[in-house]
Amino acid sequence: MIERILIADDHSIVRVGLSIMVKKLRPESLIEEAVDFKNVLDLVKKNSYDLIVLDINMPNGSFQQTFEFIKIKQPDTKVLVFSSQEESVYAIRYLKMGADGFLHKMADEDTVRRALEKMFRRGSYVSENIKDTLVSNSIRSRDKTTRNPLTTLSTREMEIAEKLIRGESLKDISTELNLHSSTASTYKARIFKKLEVKNIPELIDVFRFYEGLIN
Incomplete structure (x- = not known):
């Protein structure tokens, strides 16, 4: 079965770069692109996707509404949040919302490739830093002064x-x-x-x- 992948980002150079990397990992995949949140909603209404790489900050809509629509419309679709926001602050928030992974836009090429590979194989991805943060937060959860x-x-x-x-x-x-x-x-x-x-x-x-x- 051919995998269908949607790359949503308002910067063309980002979409092109990610498309090239995805094609190297999944040569037979069908890749589509979205330039804003409205574009994402329109495509999700018409097509089913195996993976959506979703930017946080795009015009014509909001991330939360778009993400919730994706999960309601296509609950089996994996969503990799792709953002320049501070990973240590935002990654866990999006994972708790139901995202299947978080990848920082400043990640190097090897990290991006590993993240995509894990999304394809396991359907999830978090960096080692976020794994450590999850453990740390669990340990400190009872100490309100560190919240x-x-x-x-x-x-x-x-x-x-x-x-x-x-x-x-x-x-x-x-x-x-x-x-x-x-x-x-x-x-x-x-x-x-x-x-x-x-x-x-x-x-x-x-x-x-x-x-x-x-x-």
Whole structure:
């Protein structure tokens, strides 16, 4: 049976590079590409995939809504999250959401190849660093003083916090995520309360500190 693979990223050079690597590992596979979240949704509605390599930050939609749609529409499809976000902060979050693997965009060629091979063979992939983090978090789970406050944010709250950090207004966030303006404001208030910050500069400081703290 020919494997069908979807590579979703808004940068053409990334899609081309991944396609070349996939073809080396699976010469007979059928590879398709998506340039944004809407494109992903349209293709998933029409076709079934064995593996989807999914970027986190793309236009025309949100990662959470797209990911949830994939898992509902095609529960057997394996999803490898491909992101430039800090692995130690975000990888476990996406794995808990139901992703089958997390690969950092700065990974070298050998690491990318190993990740793809494991996705094909086992249907899952996590780096050694994340395995160590999972063990460490398990050991420290009862010690509240070591808890990373970013883990208290829901996936939607984390998504909105990232957009706030990037300088996006609540109006833009509401439009992009298809939220009512009051809902977006409520999310912002929850984020500030959970992280005990009063403004965007303090929010940025919290993210900068904890992303650098956990390795």
